[in-house]
Amino acid sequence: MSLLADIERNHEELIAIRRDIHAYPELAFEEQRTSALVAKRLAELGLEVHTGLGKTGVVGVLRSGASKRSIGLRADMDALPMPENNRFAHCSKNPGKMHGCGHDGHTTMLLGAVKYLAEHKNFDGVVNFIFQPAEEGGNAGARAMMADGLFERFPCDAVYGMHNMPGMAAGVLGFRSGPAMASSSRFDIVVKGVGGHAAQPHKSVDPILIATEIVQALQSLITRNKDPIDTAVLSVTQIHAGDAYNVIPAQAVIRGTVRTYSIEVLDLIENNMRRIATKLSEAYGATGELDFVRCYPPLINWPKETGFAADVAENAFGAAQVDRAIPPFTASEDFSFFLEKVPGTYFFIGNGDGDHRLDAFHGMGPCQLHNSNYDFNDALLPIGATYWCKLVEAALSKAAQP
Ligand SMILES: [Zn+2]
Ligand SMILES: [Zn+2]
Secondary structure: OOHHHHHHOOHHHHHHHHHHHHHOOOOOOOOHHHHHHHHHHHHHOOOEEEEEEOOOEEEEEEEEOOOOOEEEEEEEOOOEOOOOOOOOOOOOOOOOOEOOOOHHHHHHHHHHHHHHHHHHOOOOEEEEEEEEOOOHHHOOHHHHHHHOOHHHHOOOOEEEEEEEEEOOOOOOEEOOOEEEEOOEEEEEEEEEOEOEEOOOHHHOEOHHHHHHHHHHHHHHHHHHHOOOOOOEEEEEEEEEEOOOOOEEOOEEEEEEEEEEOOHHHHHHHHHHHHHHHHHHHHHOOOEEEEEEEEEEOOEEEOHHHHHHHHHHHHHHHOHHHEEOOOOOEOOOOOHHHHHHHOOEEEEEEEEEOOOOOOOOHHHOOOOOOOOOOOOOOOOHHHHHHHHHHHHHHHHOOOOOOO
């Protein structure tokens, strides 16, 4: 029997697990029920279970043979703070919370792989199953698990993560070497002038005029300072100043976000933003200060591991089911913290064109991530689980062991 056929025998069980997790979504660092469910399942299947990494994270360790080679497979567990619009039986029972990004499916696919690998142990080495909390909303559960010694306690030669993608054909696996997802940063610029009567501007230093100059100058970083080949976004999304028609305020605040696909471009933009904020304010006799917070780094896939993972997909499912060069994705993802420390790759599995959601979207296309009508496609469960098993059996192949 093929590996896929073997896992497909458990399809109903996997669907039940996925829908149970979907019905009880939990937010970042609050994944108590979900992580307990995961830990129980791992223990039942005979794995060594470690809980409490990054508050609610769980690691299951499965060993076979004598090899010290190791691999890390990661699934995220958290849901979003948004109401669910679906009315099917497994819709959210927790008001204001929803598995709108499919992390219920990611967790279940990895659990499906655990079962097969624990029962067959057709590999030689160590598999670390990483169930991560708090991917959403800049909460950086990945970083929290690392701060609790994830890779020191559970060394991984390489680490892999998989996310579903609506609009990509169901079960197609998409890879991209190099920069694949954007960094996410936010900034505050505070301009301090001298407030006064609006009819006596010569006796004040107007921070509003300076703030508008700064907003204009910031866009020059995108068009005049960075290499036009590099992609970056700088959006000012807030300006706050003043309360009255006839008062020049003492202060103006500018806020916004920056997205880049490399640390070098991010450094360039941050440094130049600081120069503009401080020097332009100074030029007008005010003071300007930049507070720049880097939330998630750019996600940069390692070429060797990306090629290897795509080869495994092609061997498992055929070339027609694999896209080796999907376009970069503008969202951010905290798996990037893992990839700063450990080789690996982050890839996508098509969630389909929406056919599995008959009552969704009314023919306007597939229901997208973070949409209140979204649902993970249960048809992917055995495919994703099979892929994880194939990846382990290839990375920790018995034959390749010296
Ligand atoms: Zn998401
Ligand atoms: Zn997600």
